[in-house]
Amino acid sequence: xxxxxxxxxxxxxxxxxxxxxxxxxxxxxxxxxxxxxxxxxxxxxxxxxxxxxxxxxxxxxxxxxxxxxxxxxxxxxxxxxxxxxxxxxxxxxxxxxxxxxxxxxxxxxxxxxxxxxxxxxxxxxxxxxxxxxxxxxxxxxxxxxxxxxxxxxxxxxxxxxxxxxxxxxxxxxxxxxxxxxxxxxxxxxxxxxxxxxxxxxxxxxxxxxxxxxxxxxxxxxxxxxxxxxxxxxxxxxxxxxxxxxxxxxxxxxxxx
Amino acid sequence: xxxxxxxxxxxxxxxxxxxxxxxxxxxxxxxxxxxxxxxxxxxxxxxxxxxxxxxxxxxxxxxxxxxxxxxxxxxxxxxxxxxxxxxxxxxxxxxxxxxxxxxxxxxxxxxxxxxxxxxxxxxxxxxxxxxxxxxxxxxxxxxxxxxxxxxxxxxxxxxxxxxxxxxxxxxxxxxxxxxxxxxxxxxxxxxxxxxxxxxxxxxxxxxxxxxxxxxxxxxxxxxxxxxxxxxxxxxxxxxxxxxxxxxxxxxxxxxx
Numbered sequence: 433x434x435x436x437x438x439x440x441x442x443x444x445x446x447x448x449x450x451x452x453x454x455x456x457x458x459x460x461x462x463x464x465x466x467x468x469x470x471x472x473x474x475x476x477x478x479x480x481x482x483x484x485x486x487x488x489x490x491x492x493x494x495x496x497x498x499x500x501x502x503x504x505x506x507x508x509x510x511x512x513x514x515x516x517x518x519x520x521x522x523x524x525x526x527x528x529x530x531x532x533x534x535x536x537x538x539x540x541x542x543x544x545x546x547x548x549x550x551x552x553x554x555x556x557x558x559x560x561x562x563x564x565x566x567x568x569x570x571x572x573x574x575x576x577x578x579x580x581x582x583x584x585x586x587x588x589x590x591x592x593x594x595x596x597x598x599x600x601x602x603x604x605x606x607x608x609x610x611x612x613x614x615x616x617x618x619x620x621x622x623x624x625x626x627x628x629x630x631x632x633x634x635x636x637x638x639x640x641x642x643x644x645x646x647x648x649x650x651x652x653x654x655x656x657x658x659x660x661x662x663x664x665x666x667x668x669x670x671x672x673x674x675x676x677x678x679x680x681x682x683x684x685x686x687x688x
Numbered sequence: 689x690x691x692x693x694x695x696x697x698x699x700x701x702x703x704x705x706x707x708x709x710x711x712x713x714x715x716x717x718x719x720x721x722x723x724x725x726x727x728x729x730x731x732x733x734x735x736x737x738x739x740x741x742x743x744x745x746x747x748x749x750x751x752x753x754x755x756x757x758x759x760x761x762x763x764x765x766x767x768x769x770x771x772x773x774x775x776x777x778x779x780x781x782x783x784x785x786x787x788x789x790x791x792x793x794x795x796x797x798x799x800x801x802x803x804x805x806x807x808x809x810x811x812x813x814x815x816x817x818x819x820x821x822x823x824x825x826x827x828x829x830x831x832x833x834x835x836x837x838x839x840x841x842x843x844x845x846x847x848x849x850x851x852x853x854x855x856x857x858x859x860x861x862x863x864x865x866x867x868x869x870x871x872x873x874x875x876x877x878x879x880x881x882x883x884x885x886x887x888x889x890x891x892x893x894x895x896x897x898x899x900x901x902x903x904x905x906x907x908x909x910x911x912x913x914x915x916x917x918x919x920x921x922x923x924x925x926x927x928x929x930x931x932x933x934x935x936x937x938x939x940x941x942x943x944x
Contacts, residue, residue, distance in 0.1 A: 442825065447710070448709075449708065449709040449710040449713065450710055451709055452705065452706050452707060452709075452821060453704075453705040453706070453741070454705040454706055456709070457705065485709070537829065537834070538828035538833075538834045539824075539825065539828075539834070539835050539836060539837075540836060540837050541834065543834075544834035544837040545837070547833075548834075559832060561828070561830075561832060563701075563706065563821045563826045563896075564825065565698075565792075565820060565821055565825075566822070566825050568795075569792040569821075569825075570819045572794035572817070573792075573793070573817035573818065573819040574817075576803065576815060576817060577803075578793070578794045578797065578799075578800035578804075579794045579795050580796060580844070580846075581795075581796050581797065581801070583846060583848070583849040585844065585845050585846065585849065586842075586844035587842070587843055587844075588836070588841065588842035590839060590840070590841065592839070593839040593841065640819075
């Protein structure tokens, strides 16, 4: 069967001008833009990001797909089955579909599941990933502080995984990025207090969006339920800088 | 003093159409584009990326700055001192300067050092970071495989730091990204063999550039000196997917 091409398009962290030229070109060209949203009646953040640049086009379909903010596999599977049916119908008729995903399609993105399933459901289909500016690039830009340079190592931890070994990670890595914080916020702050790194942490929610929130006083956001777009960056900055090479790797390890 | 604004502009991994709209607008608007290169006679990769989009402009200066590929602090410090003098001269005359940096300015970028020094050298200066598509977004896009989703954790390791504990990291994290591989390639491959993860690794050099190289047969690149743009991604994929929530975090930890 001659399927239409499926694209996973990263639309960046929130500011429309952080779309790439390739994302804009792809979103303007495809027959269908698939737009995830979290409820049937809510708006799509991806659409809010791209609308000022791409706009509504008479010859292009906007296909809104609802993925509830749920951890229940049964509910998620149902949502995905409906999404696959709708996307598949369009691909089978030869139409190209761009699945617009916030940030970058390769990093904790809904698109990952579609990418994995596509060749099974639509054998021989052409899938193209358009990389985007991820939140781990946007957050340090907003903070005006590099994530890592020199000899620094980075750990990226989705906090909803569980944060039982967070103290070990904070002590082992130069920079720790906590994503998907949700209800784990108090435990994260406790680990930061325990390691004496609370003053090296910054909290950023909705980076580059109009509602952007930045604070280095994490105690003030203790009660906050970190949403999907919130991130905590903890940077020790002991081995950063272009001259970090002056410390020999072994010496640096021994210092720990 | 009224300094011109200093921008750190991420120009993406290599393909010119992976520039963001904001990067293009900034690079077209500033008085000076500062372009790093590794020798006085070599070309600048950043310029190669932006030239097809931005082009040469009669009212705009291209300031090439040489940073030798050296680990010697003395040589690097000398190069930086020269760069600071040249950039400072322009900023002091009120001209805006955009330092173009491959990938994203916050991740192992030369710009980090400039960002740290700027407020010390030019008090009150306005610095703006324009985030870009980093290689850690471009490489999985090229591979057509997500870096991480579901409950997965990521470690980013500059291999030139030393890879003595790489086996532990490979066994602890779901996805490990090795950057700045250089002469550590044989040791990296040895660690992958020791952990039985060689078949889960992919090597990508110069992602999205015309010279792009991708292989999942790492033994074939054992002799290669991984350059600045080369990366190895090792993804276990045990807890990925939208339904990863079915495994409880504790059960997943216990399985290790």
